[in-house]
Amino acid sequence: SAVISQKPSRDICQRGTSLTIQCQVDSQVTMMFWYRQQPGQSLTLIATANQGSEATYESGFxxxxxxxxxxxxxxxTLTVSNMSPEDSSIYLCSASPSYGYTFGSGTRLTVV
Amino acid sequence: AQTVTQSQPEMSVQEAETVTLSCTYDTSESDYYLFWYKQPPSRQMILVIRQEAYKQQNATENRFSVNFQKAAKSFSLKISDSQLGDAAMYFCASYSGGSNYKLTFGKGTLLTVNP
Known part of the structure; x- marks a missing residue:
């Protein structure tokens, strides 16, 4: 299955600024997904990203x-813009659909 | 819409013992896939096991096996000979086909392994 390198692994950012998270896959994949995981919670899909077209966003994003x-x-890449403390979460990218949806290692974002 | 329910927020097991994590799902599709993912404190999502709905045989990966009850829409994960490294959050997830390939996740079960 595909291997995904995700950067940065963590960051502490000031409110009002933006952070761009990158995911590099070691093979070509049709679709990529971006998730948010708030502390102690499950994964929530932010959007689906297809090459050559605009991303499809889920309700609330x-x-x-x-x-x-x-x-x-x-x-x-996923950019978290005009950040507030409520954006403090883990952000994960994923690629599909290989044997079973590979994930990046996640970015732990803290907004202060 | 798909739903995935994990009714056990936390479970614990003694090292070397067996534990079963529960998952139920709901889908109107006939062709779907079910997954168990493990998320240790490192936060990496690791695929543990996958089951295709059309396969009657339960999937097995070493110490991990599933009990797939299609009629009951149940998909439990059994971990045999539990090891300290099995301690993690476990998420059940489903994909019900279609062109969007979206996964639906349960809320997770936190597994503690006691030495």
């Missing part, structure tokens, strides 16, 4: 807050 790029079949 908007492009202005979470812009996503998918320039090719091996790479995607």
């Amino acid at each position: 908007v492009i202005d807050k979470f812009p996503i790029s998918r320039p090719n079949l091996t790479f995607s």
Whole structure:
């Protein structure tokens, strides 16, 4: 199955700033997914990213807050914009559908 | 819409013993896939086991096996000979086909392994 490198692994950011998270896959994948995992919670899908088209966002998530790029079949970025403490979470990317949805190692974001 | 329910927020097991984690799901699709993921404190999501709905045989991966009861929409995970390294959050997830390939996750079960 695919291997995903996700960066950064963690960051502490000031409110009002933006952070871009990168995911690099070691093989071409059709779709990538971005999730948010709030402390002690399950994973919530933010959006699905296809190469060459705009990302599809889930209810409660908007492009202005979470812009996503998918320039090719091996790479995607998620930006968390105008951050507030409520954005403090783990963010994970995932690629599908291989044997079973591979995940990046996650980015632990703390907004102060 | 798909739903996945894990009714056990926390479970504990003695090292070398066997533990079963419960999961129920709901889908109107006939073709779907079910997964168990493990998330240790490192937060890496690790695929433990996967089951295709059309397969009657329960999936097995070393010490991990599932009890897939299609009619009851139940998909439990059995961990045999539990090891300290099995301690983690376990998530049950489903994918019910379609072009969006979205996974639906349960709320998770935190497994503690006692030495």
